Amino acid sequence: MRIALDAFGGDNAPQVNVDGAFLALKEFQDLEILLVGREEDLKPLIKESPETSRISIVDAREVFPMSEKPSLLLRKKETSLYKAAIQVKDANADALVSAGNTGGVLAAALFVVGRIKGVDRGAIAVLVPSKNGFTILIDAGANAEARAEHLRDFGTMGYEYAKLLGREKPKVGLLNVGEEQEKGTELTKLAFDYLKNDLGDSFAGNVEGRDINYGDVDVVVCSGFDGNIAMKTMEGTGKLISATLKKEIKKSGLYGIIGALFLKRALGRLKKTMDPSEYGGAFILGVKGAVVKAHGNSNALAIKNAIRVAYQGVKGDLIKKLEEKLGGK
Known part of the structure; x- marks a missing residue:
């Protein structure tokens, strides 16, 4: 190769x-x-x-x-x-x-x-840390605007990518403001129907922003505009947590430093899990x-x-x- x-x-x-x-x-x-x-x-x-x-x-x-x-x-x-x-x-x-x-x-x-x-449209597929190891976020920035058929294709791309990465029966969700089928815009409602028709039982329906990191789906489908905002928000949240943790440990004095030493290995594993370097790059599908x-x-x-x-x-x-x-x- x-x-x-x-x-x-x-x-x-x-x-x-x-x-x-x-x-x-x-x-x-x-x-x-x-x-x-x-x-x-x-x-x-x-x-x-x-x-x-x-x-x-x-x-x-x-x-x-x-x-x-x-x-x-x-x-x-x-x-x-x-x-x-x-x-x-x-x-x-x-x-x-x-x-x-x-x-x-x-x-x-x-x-x-x-x-x-x-x-018709390519899409950026990014691996995002989640409770299950990772979630594929697609599209993460290639298309600021997308039609329902584009979101359908993104779902298929993400599904195949998840299978490649070892998920035997990937579940695909559509990013929305609520889980109910009637929620969202005309675009997301039509995309819901397309994804359900193409993916069948592999389509888990609508998911919310929290499900990207803490849900049960393997793939989250959205426009590049929504996906890029979600990704940058997660990056900022991660930096905030890290900075706040360091500040609070220092404020706690000697006991805080001793506690951090006991947690050093666990904190090291957490850092590795959240480190973008470990995930490599984003696939343009x-x-x-x-x-x-x-x-x-x-x-x-x-x-x-x-x-x-x-x-x-x-x-x-x-x-x-x-x-x-x-x-x-």
């Missing part, structure tokens, strides 16, 4: 991307990585190791800035992001991973790699290749795990399964 990595995507590029690539190569013995970016800058970062033979460079002279308008990507064909996407389009790579400009990565996925036949967007501020671990997400998608034939499910719509 070969994965194209946008080596100059992200706030900490290219060093963390190279380091993350080597971590992934150590974990997956059948993996090859194409580092896409300026060759003269990348070569000094590649240290001799048993994994070096499975890494190669595709030269790209330009970088697509984090602040650039996404629509400009199609004009900037010498950027590392565009050239990494071309590797997938031309079947030189099985997947694309980038920590770069989110809108740019979406443009690369939708307009360079290309949408699956029958899919609905396109012809595996495309994964890592966080812009990713460290090497996050890049490695984003590569893992792409690797799992390719190994599990996720794109083929989505083509079979959605190609006829």
Whole structure:
């Protein structure tokens, strides 16, 4: 398997991307990585190791800035992001991973790699920590507005992704202001009918915001506008809890510090569970290749795990399964 990595995507590029690539190569013995970016800058970062033979460079002279308008990507064909996407389009790579400009990565996925036949909108699928390990939130920001048929397709995409991740009989919920079928807008009411028709008993009906983290569904479907707000709210809540906990421990003096020491292992496990780096990247579903967007501020671990997400998608034939499910719509 070969994965194209946008080596100059992200706030900490290219060093963390190279380091993350080597971590992934150590974990997956059948993996090859194409580092896409300026060759003269990348070569000094590649240290001799048993994994070096499975890494190669595709030269790209330009970088697509984090602040650039996404629509400009199609004009900037010498950027590392565009050239990494071309590797997938031309079947030189099985997947694309980038920590770069989110809108740019979406443009690369939708307009360079290309949408699956029958899919009108791609969607960002994010793994969110939950009481069951994770919940897939889809869409997490690709589509500010969505029609009912788009939400239906997002449900199918999320269902197949959940199966790939080990959920034998995934349950899909539709994000709404209440659980009753009559709740919500005309859009959500129509989407409810579509999802029920397509997913049958796998559709759990309407779910509320709290169910993303503490519900019994495996997938939560929503528009990108609602999903992005939900995701950013959860991020802010997590930071608030962490900051408040640290402040209260310090205020408690010696006894608080001693108590924290007793809880050190448990707090460490909690931190790991909530750490975005552990979850890797967000899968952009609905396109012809595996495309994964890592966080812009990713460290090497996050890049490695984003590569893992792409690797799992390719190994599990996720794109083929989505083509079979959605190609006829």
